[in-house]
Amino acid sequence: MINITLNGKKLSVEEGMTILQVAQQERIDIPTLCYHPLLEPYAACRMCVVEVKGDSKSELKTSCNTKVQEGMVIETDSERTLNARRLNIELLMARAPAAKVIQEMAAQMGIEKTPFPIENPEAKCILCGMCVRVCEDVVGAHVLTFEERGFERKVTTAFNMPSEKCIECGACAYFCPTEAIRVEDFRGREVLHSELTLGPTTAIRIPFMQSTPNVPFIDKDNCIHFKTDKCKLCEMVCEPEAINHDVEDTFKEIEVGSAVLATGYELLDCSNMPQYGYGRLDNVITSLEFEHLCHASGPTGGKILLKDGREPKGVAILHCIGSRDENYMKYCSRVCCMYAMKMAHLVHEKVDAEVYEFYIDIRAFGKGYEEFYNRMQKEGTHFIRGKAAEVTNAALIPEEENKLIVRAEDTTVNMIRRIPVDLVILCPAIVARKDSEKIMKLFGLCSTPDGFFKEQHPKLGPVSTDADGIFLAGACQGPKDIPDTVAQGAGAAGAVMSLGDEVAIEPIFSAIDEEICVGCKICIGVCPYDAISYVEDKKISSIEETLCKGCGACVAACPSGAADQNCFTNSQIEAEVSGALF
Amino acid sequence: METNTFEPKIVGFLCRWCTYQGADLAGTSRMEYPPNLIPVRVMCSGRVDPSFVMQAYSEGADAVVIFGCHLGDCHYQEGNYKAMRRYHLLKKMIEELGIEPQRLQLEWVSASEGERYQKEVSRIFSEVRELGPLDLNNGKAQSNG
Numbered sequence: 222m223i224n225i226t227l228n229g230k231k232l233s234v235e236e237g238m239t240i241l242q243v244a245q246q247e248r249i250d251i252p253t254l255c256y257h258p259l260l261e262p263y264a265a266c267r268m269c270v271v272e273v274k275g276d277s278k279s280e281l282k283t284s285c286n287t288k289v290q291e292g293m294v295i296e297t298d299s300e301r302t303l304n305a306r307r308l309n310i311e312l313l314m315a316r317a318p319a320a321k322v323i324q325e326m327a328a329q330m331g332i333e334k335t336p337f338p339i340e341n342p343e344a345k346c347i348l349c350g351m352c353v354r355v356c357e358d359v360v361g362a363h364v365l366t367f368e369e370r371g372f373e374r375k376v377t378t379a380f381n382m383p384s385e386k387c388i389e390c391g392a393c394a395y396f397c398p399t400e401a402i403r404v405e406d407f408r409g410r411e412v413l414h415s416e417l418t419l420g421p422t423t424a425i426r427i428p429f430m431q432s433t434p435n436v437p438f439i440d441k442d443n444c445i446h447f448k449t450d451k452c453k454l455c456e457m458v459c460e461p462e463a464i465n466h467d468v469e470d471t472f473k474e475i476e477v478g479s480a481v482l483a484t485g486y487e488l489l490d491c492s493n494m495p496q497y498g499y500g501r502l503d504n505v506i507t508s509l510e511f512e513h514l515c516h517a518s519g520p521t522g523g524k525i526l527l528k529d530g531r532e533p534k535g536v537a538i539l540h541c542i543g544s545r546d547e548n549y550m551k552y553c554s555r556v557c558c559m560y561a562m563k564m565a566h567l568v569h570e571k572v573d574a575e576v577y578e579f580y581i582d583i584r585a586f587g588k589g590y591e592e593f594y595n596r597m598q599k600e601g602t603h604f605i606r607g608k609a610a611e612v613t614n615a616a617l618i619p620e621e622e623n624k625l626i627v628r629a630e631d632t633t634v635n636m637i638r639r640i641p642v643d644l645v646i647l648c649p650a651i652v653a654r655k656d657s658e659k660i661m662k663l664f665g666l667c668s669t670p671d672g673f674f675k676e677q678h679p680k681l682g683p684v685s686t687d688a689d690g691i692f693l694a695g696a697c698q699g700p701k702d703i704p705d706t707v708a709q710g711a712g713a714a715g716a717v718m719s720l721g722d723e724v725a726i727e728p729i730f731s732a733i734d735e736e737i738c739v740g741c742k743i744c745i746g747v748c749p750y751d752a753i754s755y756v757e758d759k760k761i762s763s764i765e766e767t768l769c770k771g772c773g774a775c776v777a778a779c780p781s782g783a784a785d786q787n788c789f790t791n792s793q794i795e796a797e798v799s800g801a802l803f
Numbered sequence: 804m805e806t807n808t809f810e811p812k813i814v815g816f817l818c819r820w821c822t823y824q825g826a827d828l829a830g831t832s833r834m835e836y837p838p839n840l841i842p843v844r845v846m847c848s849g850r851v852d853p854s855f856v857m858q859a860y861s862e863g864a865d866a867v868v869i870f871g872c873h874l875g876d877c878h879y880q881e882g883n884y885k886a887m888r889r890y891h892l893l894k895k896m897i898e899e900l901g902i903e904p905q906r907l908q909l910e911w912v913s914a915s916e917g918e919r920y921q922k923e924v925s926r927i928f929s930e931v932r933e934l935g936p937l938d939l940n941n942g943k944a945q946s947n948g
Contacts, residue, residue, distance in 0.1 A: 667824070667913060749882075802814065
């Protein structure tokens, strides 16, 4: 420990601390511009000067990089210190007159104008080197550097050219104290409708508020560490040391007796339907994107905003986009009518806008659903019975200028209507996941014609499948709302629980008659399950009943008729054929 | 022209996992198809012993169809490949016996393809109706029984 005197107060502090660190610990304010606890001190801005008094003379020292020494006497607000800071800020004001932080700092010190000549009234950079240091030391991209000396000194890239090495991490802008470098300058920060993330985010984040487990994850595609092998700032600030960049994905094999598939669904890709302008026209979004936009943890904090930040005055909600459509999915996606009405309710609640629902039929089939539909009608939602044919931005009359126009046939009045709105929400079809075929292969399942997993029986076996011990829950079996999904999930869990410790096997298996078998081994070659082995001492083949799945391939292959299949014996099938032709 | 009113007898061997369920789906979906194909359920198309097919011909079937899962989709991994190999050999054999090769068919119908089952059965029915009855004794074919 080291004994020092700070502003007249005797302190005992740890060795190796800087004066600034001690002062911050003692809650003494020292102004800084180029200091950041995560970066090595650089002492460029000179704002943090303090007076260190010795026996004979006193010195001005930059507190950010001066380490405390035994017996030091430090004054952080002596007249000499304050004068030095004032002169310094006046010089900085002349160099970077447009920097807000400098103006505020000067105002705090009672300085309004700099006595020094201003060369460039737009200048913001104070050459503190934060950006250069971050780019070098933390990010490791080595893009930014200082050029020239003295008056000519400036921050730039190699040869003043846009750098290929820049990974667009934005760290330089984040650390810049004077906003001389801004993220907005190289990347727009508008609300992006085209991605589900709807706006800027960070490389380490909690995916969404209710995620399970509710902990942050590192987005490897965007994390600086995985681009330059450096940074790891999050590791430095995480006190419980919970972050480890070296952890790799691991694959574990777990032996289980049964499995419940709850792999969910996907939304139909609306960009393949050019008539609705998704991905082409601004402010055409899918229902899921609207849900994200509305959410309190969403990009707008739950406000319903257009891409340019305005509130919509008209909102169109288009039902059956790809559902009940001969060209896409023939089936009804089941949940859209109700969530579309819920979205209308949300719009009414949050903004003062007209809401139009374009529907084929309203299918309000559940408990309390019809009542909700009636309530929405009373709330003033316009229900237009007619599937929207097109969304366009081509205006025909002045009222349609700068609007999205939804064209639809209103079948209740038998006419084509054009309705100008600001925001269009598509309700895309619920479709089977792209990887569902892989999962079906893995578990030995089949699909129904719509691509969803096939249950054992549409009425009597809605939870189990043809594969023993594999159960279904939720939208992987077909479009389903939340109550139905919960019910099926509970049913699947119950089915698993009732399996018990012993598994019953099918009585259908093959057997070889020892008396007839000649030991030709043909059956061994055709068995896909290695259930047949050759018994050396008896010179015959023998089937292990528990391994046999009962396909009967060996029975059909057996030239001597020694093999036969329980429940499907040769004589039984022959009798069946005879019966069929009787 | 006289309308063909021949009602052929067709025996179909249906794999329990794919086609039998596809046929079931066709039924529960209330699809209509000729009732002339009588299904015989087997666990796998690979279970179909060629002797069953020959027995069917000898007992009066006008055609035999083997239905299985699509290649790669077999519940027993490769049973339908075994069926396919036997089918090609069997087809050559029946030709030598004087039975038209169209009287033996192999089709892949999955559990989700109720519509395909309906179409295939209808197609096979009209083809066999076109061929007329299988005459093993008085036609070109020589009966050995």
